[in-house]
Amino acid sequence: MIVFQVYIVGVFVTFANAFDYVVIGGGTAGLAVASRLSEDSSVSVAVIEAGPNVEDLPEVFIPGLFGLSLGTSLDWQYTTVPQQNLNSRNITIHAGKALGGSTAINGMIFPRAAKQQYDVWGALNNDTSWTWDELLPFFKSSELATPPNQFQTDAGVRFDPSVHGFTGRVQVGFPNFFFEQAQLWEKTVEGLGFQISPDLADGNPHTVGIAPNSINTANNTRCDAVCAYVTPFTNRTNFDIITNATVSRIIWSNDTSKDDGLVRAVQVEYILANETTARIPVGREVIVSAGTVGTPKVLELSGIGNSTILRDAGVETLVDLPTVGENLADHVHSWVNSFTSLNLTQDLLLEDPSFLTEQLALWSENRTGVLSAIPSSLSIIAPSDLFNASELDALLEQSRASLTEMANSFSNGNENLAKGIAAQFEHALSLYSQNKQLPLELNLGSSYVGPSALSQRPNRTYTSINTVLYAPLSRGSTHITSSSPVAPPALDPNYYAHPLDIAMHVAGMRLARRMLTSPPLSSTFLGEFEPGAEKTSDEQLVAWMRANVTTDQHETGTASMMPRELGGVVDTNLKVYGTQNVRVADASIIPFPVSAHMSATVYAIGEKAAHIIKSGK
Numbered sequence: 001m002i003v004f005q006v007y008i009v010g011v012f013v014t015f016a017n018a019f020d021y022v023v024i025g026g027g028t029a030g031l032a033v034a035s036r037l038s039e040d041s042s043v044s045v046a047v048i049e050a051g052p053n054v055e056d057l058p059e060v061f062i063p064g065l066f067g068l069s070l071g072t073s074l075d076w077q078y079t080t081v082p083q084q085n086l087n088s089r090n091i092t093i094h095a096g097k098a099l100g101g102s103t104a105i106n107g108m109i110f111p112r113a114a115k116q117q118y119d120v121w122g123a124l125n126n127d128t129s130w131t132w133d134e135l136l137p138f139f140k141s142s143e144l145a146t147p148p149n150q151f152q153t154d155a156g157v158r159f160d161p162s163v164h165g166f167t168g169r170v171q172v173g174f175p176n177f178f179f180e181q182a183q184l185w186e187k188t189v190e191g192l193g194f195q196i197s198p199d200l201a202d203g204n205p206h207t208v209g210i211a212p213n214s215i216n217t218a219n220n221t222r223c224d225a226v227c228a229y230v231t232p233f234t235n236r237t238n239f240d241i242i243t244n245a246t247v248s249r250i251i252w253s254n255d256t257s258k259d260d261g262l263v264r265a266v267q268v269e270y271i272l273a274n275e276t277t278a279r280i281p282v283g284r285e286v287i288v289s290a291g292t293v294g295t296p297k298v299l300e301l302s303g304i305g306n307s308t309i310l311r312d313a314g315v316e317t318l319v320d321l322p323t324v325g326e327n328l329a330d331h332v333h334s335w336v337n338s339f340t341s342l343n344l345t346q347d348l349l350l351e352d353p354s355f356l357t358e359q360l361a362l363w364s365e366n367r368t369g370v371l372s373a374i375p376s377s378l379s380i381i382a383p384s385d386l387f388n389a390s391e392l393d394a395l396l397e398q399s400r401a402s403l404t405e406m407a408n409s410f411s412n413g414n415e416n417l418a419k420g421i422a423a424q425f426e427h428a429l430s431l432y433s434q435n436k437q438l439p440l441e442l443n444l445g446s447s448y449v450g451p452s453a454l455s456q457r458p459n460r461t462y463t464s465i466n467t468v469l470y471a472p473l474s475r476g477s478t479h480i481t482s483s484s485p486v487a488p489p490a491l492d493p494n495y496y497a498h499p500l501d502i503a504m505h506v507a508g509m510r511l512a513r514r515m516l517t518s519p520p521l522s523s524t525f526l527g528e529f530e531p532g533a534e535k536t537s538d539e540q541l542v543a544w545m546r547a548n549v550t551t552d553q554h555e556t557g558t559a560s561m562m563p564r565e566l567g568g569v570v571d572t573n574l575k576v577y578g579t580q581n582v583r584v585a586d587a588s589i590i591p592f593p594v595s596a597h598m599s600a601t602v603y604a605i606g607e608k609a610a611h612i613i614k615s616g617k
């Protein structure tokens with residue numbers, strides 16, 4: 001039974017019966033875990049989600065309207081503290097506040113990262129169950145793939161069925177149209193020496209290709225976590241979803257004596273839109289899936305975290321776990337954009353109201369046109385694409401020399417976490433020296449993409465190259481500053497705090513420029529708009545980047561899966577240290593950032609979490 005709204009009168013309301021599993025956050029991983037657990041009809045599962053069900057909103061289900069939900073009530077719009085290395089700017093990190101979480105508002109790009117990066121998760125934990133090989137079954141079980149048709153194959157889509165799932169949940173397919181500039185760009189990148197990817201989900205993404213999308217290709221609509229894990233199962237009477245309900249904290253048992261001192265969750269407290277507070281009893285477990293910013297907030301409000309931070313916020317400490325909210329990593333997004341001689345670009349959707357009307361009609365009539373997909377051509381960059389061997393050696397040597405100092409500086413004084421971050425850096429530098437750490441994604445924007453508002457840029461057509469830092473070494477944090485569940489956290493991704501991040505990113509900007517001005521794409525190039533051709537030195541480029549870059553909304557790591565002696569928050573069964581029955585399943589458990597758009601990876605985490613719980617670990 002799916003309950004999208006509960007109507008409760010009074011201040012404290014307790015459900016009569018406990019739910020075996022209470023999932024906090026009905027987002028990407030949360031719905032995957034909840035739906036999989038509810039396959040067992042003998043258990044009851046409740047999901048508590050802060051946002052509404054928005055599956056009937058055109059800006060959600062029409063792929064090409066991506067972007068319209070940003071800055072609305074469907075978006076948490078988390079704001080960072082002033083970023084020291086970005087001219088003290090506050091950056092807005094978007095995240096879905098709706099059933100489906102960020103998959104209800106994201107760009108639907110659905111690739112996977114490099115095998116070796118997932119293997120670092122296992123290595124950090126000395127546990128081979130968290131490696132590419134062991135995650136692949138969960139990538140597959142999350143996926144209901146539709147292979148490309150002849151038109152898509154002719155357009156350049158490559159697909160390796162051996163790495164995909166065909167009986168899973170998230171509908172994955174390919175666009176039914178492609179912009180001319182994307183096809184020119186792929187040829188350009190190939191001409192620069194890149195291999196064409198056999199499949200961007202095969203764990204070897206150092207290539208160029210057309211990414212899969214999370215899309216229902218039968219009707220060209222977005223397939224988010226609701227489409228995948230809720231809609232097909234509305235007849236389950238053991239699967240309840242409470243929307244518009246913000247969890248304020250977990251309530252613990254007073255009696256810890258029989259549980260080896262581990263605290264035991266017995267209720268979850270939440271606040272409804274009408275400000276009524278309610279509690280839901282927990283039979284077996286709580287799974288926190290509130291996302292990389294939301295999850296540490298819920299843990300800290302519940303008394304699990306750094307006791308000094310909790311005391312200052314007015315929260316009593318139940319478990320002193322000082323690394324909650326630390327190890328925050330995020331992908332940094334920059335651009336090189338240029339004027340193009342091509343007439344048909346996505347710019348027309350914003351610049352020409354009649355074009356938008358025409359495309360909406362096309363989508364409604366037969367699900368075609370530029371609104372019917374978000375075609376994404378991308379290349380994942382290796383260090384050898386950016387530097388010669390001696391340049392790279394010099395950069396890596398500097399990072400080795402400062403390794404301990406940098407790890408300490410990112411650890412908030414916690415010796416264990418300093419060791420954990422140092423271990424991550426060792427892995428990163430080792431992968432760099434094997435050309436396997438992939439620092440950047442360059443993807444093609446078939447329109448203007450950049451920092452200037454519509455009114456501040458020439459009304460022309462554009463080709464842009466999104467240049468995204470994918471293997472950051474900078475680490476930040478997010479913490480509550482108040483016991484109020486509605487107060488925003490102090491969110492500090494600490495962008496560009498590690499010098500290697502800046503070196504990689506600026507080299508990526510140069511490569512993006514090379515792509516725009518190399519044949520055959522160069523035949524459409526009518527001059528760079530931003531950063532601007534006059535900015536030629538690294539110093540000028542970096543100055544522009546500090547003033548303009550933003551986030552790719554791929555934040556990870558704030559409830560990291562690492563051993564406690566390396567500053568972890570959860571173990572490899574995703575259990576929060578110091579608790580008996582609370583786990584985390586979402587992007588926050590990712591201990592070491594990976595070079596991909598995150599949703600496919602987060603779904604795999606949700607699938608694996610359900611598997612772990614079902615197997616009684």
Ligand SMILES: Cc1cc2nc3c(=O)[nH]c(=O)nc-3n(C[C@H](O)[C@H](O)[C@H](O)COP(=O)(O)OP(=O)(O)OC[C@H]3O[C@@H](n4cnc5c(N)ncnc54)[C@H](O)[C@@H]3O)c2cc1C
Pocket residue numbers: 024025026027028029030048049050051070094095096097098099100101102103105106107108109110111245246247248289290291292294295298552553554555585586587588597598599600602
């Ligand atoms: C604008 C945007 C574009 C993106 N584009 C892509 C893309 O193209 N491809 C890709 O793979 N990835 C993309 N991503 C990233 C990807 O979508 C996320 O990394 C991933 O979905 C995160 O999953 P999650 O389960 O960790 O969190 P979420 O999916 O965000 O789920 C967290 C859920 O918890 C809820 N919640 C939070 N706090 C509380 C609380 N106190 N009480 C109750 N509920 C709460 C939230 O409302 C949300 O529903 C994008 C993200 C954004 C925001």
